[in-house]
Amino acid sequence: MAIKQLTVFVENKQGSLVSITDTLSKHEVNIRALSIAETQDFGMLRLIVNDTATAEKVLSEEGYLIKINEVVGIKIGDAPGKLSAALNVLDEKKINIDYLYAFMSRTEKHAYVVVRVEDNAAAEKAIEDAGLHTITEADICKL
Amino acid sequence: MAQNYYQKEIETMPVEEMKKLQSEKLVKQVKHVYENVPYYRNLMDEKGVKPEDIKGIEDLHKLPFLTKADLRDAYPYGLLAKPLEDCVRIQSTSGTTGRRVVAFYTQNDINLWEDCCARAITAAGGTNKDVCQVAYGYGLFTGGPGLNGGSHKVGCLTLPMSSGNTERQIQFMMDLNASIICCTPSYAAYIGETLKEQGYKPEDIPLKAGIFGAEPWTEEMRRNIEATLGIKAYDIYGLTETSGPGVAFECSEQTGMHVNEDHFYAEIIDPDTGEVLPEGSKGELVFTSLDKEAFPLLRYRTRDICVLSRKKCSCGRTLIKMAKPMGRTDDMLIIRGVNVFPSQIETVLLKEGYEPNYQIVVDRKKNTDTFDINVEMTPEQFTDKVSEILSMEKSLANAMKTMLGINPAVHLVAPKSIARSEGKAIRVIDKRKLI
Numbered sequence: 001m002a003i004k005q006l007t008v009f010v011e012n013k014q015g016s017l018v019s020i021t022d023t024l025s026k027h028e029v030n031i032r033a034l035s036i037a038e039t040q041d042f043g044m045l046r047l048i049v050n051d052t053a054t055a056e057k058v059l060s061e062e063g064y065l066i067k068i069n070e071v072v073g074i075k076i077g078d079a080p081g082k083l084s085a086a087l088n089v090l091d092e093k094k095i096n097i098d099y100l101y102a103f104m105s106r107t108e109k110h111a112y113v114v115v116r117v118e119d120n121a122a123a124e125k126a127i128e129d130a131g132l133h134t135i136t137e138a139d140i141c142k143l
Numbered sequence: 144m145a146q147n148y149y150q151k152e153i154e155t156m157p158v159e160e161m162k163k164l165q166s167e168k169l170v171k172q173v174k175h176v177y178e179n180v181p182y183y184r185n186l187m188d189e190k191g192v193k194p195e196d197i198k199g200i201e202d203l204h205k206l207p208f209l210t211k212a213d214l215r216d217a218y219p220y221g222l223l224a225k226p227l228e229d230c231v232r233i234q235s236t237s238g239t240t241g242r243r244v245v246a247f248y249t250q251n252d253i254n255l256w257e258d259c260c261a262r263a264i265t266a267a268g269g270t271n272k273d274v275c276q277v278a279y280g281y282g283l284f285t286g287g288p289g290l291n292g293g294s295h296k297v298g299c300l301t302l303p304m305s306s307g308n309t310e311r312q313i314q315f316m317m318d319l320n321a322s323i324i325c326c327t328p329s330y331a332a333y334i335g336e337t338l339k340e341q342g343y344k345p346e347d348i349p350l351k352a353g354i355f356g357a358e359p360w361t362e363e364m365r366r367n368i369e370a371t372l373g374i375k376a377y378d379i380y381g382l383t384e385t386s387g388p389g390v391a392f393e394c395s396e397q398t399g400m401h402v403n404e405d406h407f408y409a410e411i412i413d414p415d416t417g418e419v420l421p422e423g424s425k426g427e428l429v430f431t432s433l434d435k436e437a438f439p440l441l442r443y444r445t446r447d448i449c450v451l452s453r454k455k456c457s458c459g460r461t462l463i464k465m466a467k468p469m470g471r472t473d474d475m476l477i478i479r480g481v482n483v484f485p486s487q488i489e490t491v492l493l494k495e496g497y498e499p500n501y502q503i504v505v506d507r508k509k510n511t512d513t514f515d516i517n518v519e520m521t522p523e524q525f526t527d528k529v530s531e532i533l534s535m536e537k538s539l540a541n542a543m544k545t546m547l548g549i550n551p552a553v554h555l556v557a558p559k560s561i562a563r564s565e566g567k568a569i570r571v572i573d574k575r576k577l578i
Contacts, residue, residue: 005527007525007526007527009520009525009557011556011557011560037529039529039532039533041554042532042554042555042556044527044529044532046527063557063558063559064557065520065522065525065557065558066522066525067522067525067526067527069527098528098530099528099529116527116528
């Protein structure tokens with residue numbers, strides 16, 4: 001079960017980022033994980049939030065350029081070598097990763113990695129077949 | 144300074160005699176155009192003017208104007224006045240909505256054009272003892288071919304460098320003792336800066352003169368170029384529609400450009416009414432080709448704002464002088480010597496599936512024009528992958544390059560992020576401080 005990611009186009013000027021996080025906080029959207037990719041001209045803020053629908057609605061109303069797409073969340077242990085193990089599974093299946101970012105859980109002693117691939121189903125199957133676990137929307141809300 | 148002329152009789156011809164020559168040529172030219180260019184014949188018929196109504200240069204005002212829109216409508220052969228068998232060359236420039244302007248030349252047309260360039264090179268002090276480095280672009284652009292031909296006519300040893308590859312330009316200049324350089328003023332400034340960085344002082348540089356045109360430049364820029372290169376910098380004016388560079392050229396007085404008016408008759412008109420304005424008035428510059436054969440434009444509106452003057456010149460030339468153009472009556476931009484119309488950018492955007500929400504930003508950094516186009520993305524075009532956005536920018540820049548002939552930096556931006564004033568987007572921001 002892939003999870004929803006929200007990508008926001010961030011102009012390269014002062015205050016762009018803070019006005020996005022302000023909008024989310026005003027509507028009580030909680031950010032679970034984020035990453036920023038930056039180029040010379042612009043940035044891309046990628047977010048995993050507890051309430052994607054609300055986040056999408058309020059940011060769209062503010063005029064932000066938004067893209068919702070599905071990514072794969074993988075639960076990995078919090079120990080050296082765990083990320084490598086997960087990536088090796090994908091590598092063996094020749095699943096190309098466009099980008100990834102990771103976050104820690106506050107309650108459980110676990111790390112999570114979010115990967116962007118072309119074929120989510122294939123990536124999930126590979127992970128599950130290898131005895132690792134993917135996370136779902138419901139898991140995200142509980143974190 | 145002793146004056147050299149390439150064609151002294153013409154260049155110093157008494158004004159009355161020049162008027163007689165122009166009149167004779169015009170009468171013949173109008174007949175030639177009326178008989179061979181149906182497009183212009185229709186315009187004349189619509190206005191009720193017959194070739195026999197044109198008895199001399201004083202009747203020129205009776206003829207209809209031609210504009211860039213006519214060139215577009217008549218593309219490619221509609222204004223051609225000679226069979227293609229008699230033509231030997233095409234030169235081209237970008238047009239307003241993507242259609243290029245193509246100009247045709249017979250061998251005689253090439254000759255007179257090169258004569259004009261030879262007059263410019265001679266006025267800048269060029270002789271057969273000079274080495275003339277032509278660093279304008281060669282190809283469809285008229286800069287390189289025109290000055291190249293003029294340089295041959297003067298008998299200079301010609302270095303057909305074309306533009307770019309500054310290291311090689313400098314190597315040839317220094318090793319082969321180039322004494323005259325022809326290029327855009329911004330490129331001259333760039334070469335000058337590069338020489339300075341390499342530790343060359345003006346007295347180490349063999350150049351004595353430069354002939355610079357194809358883009359607007361200031362007196363301040365002239366003084367800078369003269370100081371860094373240790374030369375005298377001469378302005379030159381022209382447009383593909385009339386022939387190319389050499390329509391007008393500067394002499395040692397450096398107070399405006401002598402129009403080669405035995406070939407190109409200049410008028411200043413009120414851009415709104417089309418009325419001819421007296422000498423000294425500011426208005427739109429209009430050219431009539433008096434003796435070009437293949438592509439003889441009559442009363443072509445250049446859209447350049449200009450002033451003409453017959454004040455006596457210390458160089459001895461009697462040819463009328465035009466001031467450096469002071470602006471445009473349309474929205475054309477000149478970027479790195481290339482004509483760019485915002486409408487061309489709109490055409491590319493629509494073709495490539497973008498909304499026509501864009502902003503052109505032009506600036507001049509290190510003596511080179513920068514050219515940026517910001518384009519608003521639609522939500523459907525936005526993706527979470529940086530690489531996809533960058534490749535969209537790149538392919539849009541390539542499409543722009545194909546249309547415009549120069550490479551812009553394209554930046555995709557968020558919808559509605561381009562500044563609008565009173566609801567209308569500001570399409571062009573030109574930060575270059577010129578004139």
